[in-house]
Amino acid sequence: MNLLHELEWRGLINQVTDHEGLEKLLSEEKISLYCGFDPTADSLHIGHLLPILTLRRFQQAGHFPIALVGGATGLIGDPSGRKSERSLNEKEIVQQWSEKIKEQLSRFLDFDTAENPAKIANNYDWTRSLDVISFLRDVGKNFGLNYMLAKESVQSRIETGISFTEFSYMILQSFDFLKLYQNENCRLQIGGSDQWGNITAGLELIRKTEEEAKAFGLTLPLVTKADGTKFGKTESGAVWLDKEKTSPYEFYQFWINTDDRDVIKYLKYFTFLTKEEIEQLEKELQEAPEKRTAQKALAEEVTKLVHGEEALRQAIKISEALFSGSISELTADEIRQGFHDVPSFEYTGEAEEVSLLELLVTSGIVSSKRQAREDLTNGAIYVNGERVQDVNKVLTKEDRVEGQFTVIRRGKKKYHLIQYKS
Structure with a gap:
């Protein structure tokens, strides 16, 4: 199946601006596409995995992914999906976090392949020298107030309040898409479902600025859990991609404890197992759910992808030792991982x-x-x-x-x- 059909089978397409046009473009060209990641913490978390792995799927299909670190937008704060104003972080802190996020993104995308290398970009590079008058005249004039007020990310905050700072976030993200379109011939932006308004605003800016421009937007679904609790959260907090914040053992345990009702969906979302392999795991789940074969496959695939083969081996060793009581077989580091949350x-x-x-x-x-x-x-x-x-x-x-x-x-x-x- 072609790439879009595979994304559909995996349930990874929430909305797309022009499905037929994008499918035609992908069949005729190898394109550049991007997704943005704002440095709102010193690590990405598993909520970021879906867009990161989708960029990887595009790269495996021969396209050119661009991972955009929001060194500038991270100083502003995205109102999307927020009920209240974000706290603004110091410039130096955002720069430090940006560097850490760059390093994390490099684990998932291939920057060295000769055929279609991935790229890292930082929107601070094209905004730091932009003066306010030029920004308002050349960029801001393309956005009608009624158009911006109609966006869901703004509408949801009208009653509780939204500052001009966060209100302008949409314009800054749109400017990112325009600059990447101009500099990298970037034709597609992907993002979470809450980014639809920002993505379509970027497409509108490109349409008004560039003659005969054709660009696309695609959003991914919100990851949900069947029991109604929030995905990516545990009793101890968020599940991070940084092993110092969430150990590989804790990471592995998060996935292996997946509900039967969610595990096949997550295998499609977060692993690169084939359709045939996932269908076989689904069959085993139906016939012998107590074996938790699907959960083990999910935990092993995602832990290996994020932390590597050795960390996966260690996580499995800790899990088996705790189950059997064979604590003496563990190293001090493994005990530190497995028992960090016990009295x-x-x-x-x-x-x-x-x-x-x-x-x-x-x-x-x-x-x-x-x-x-x-x-x-x-x-x-x-x-x-x-x-x-x-x-x-x-x-x-x-x-x-x-x-x-x-x-x-x-x-x-x-x-x-x-x-x-x-």
């Missing part, structure tokens, strides 16, 4: 040996020595995965993983992490 206690004593019974009490794992003795006698205490029933057990350096951690489990699932000061 922890820092042991500050100088002694290299410590009574387990005393440690259970001082760390707050149990409420009293009597309870500690009872738990030990009943076999409810595990040290690094090994059951301990000796009330006189003394923990030594041998019980510290790489000298940094001891994992204590009480009962079946209540883990506690003992950390030792270096």
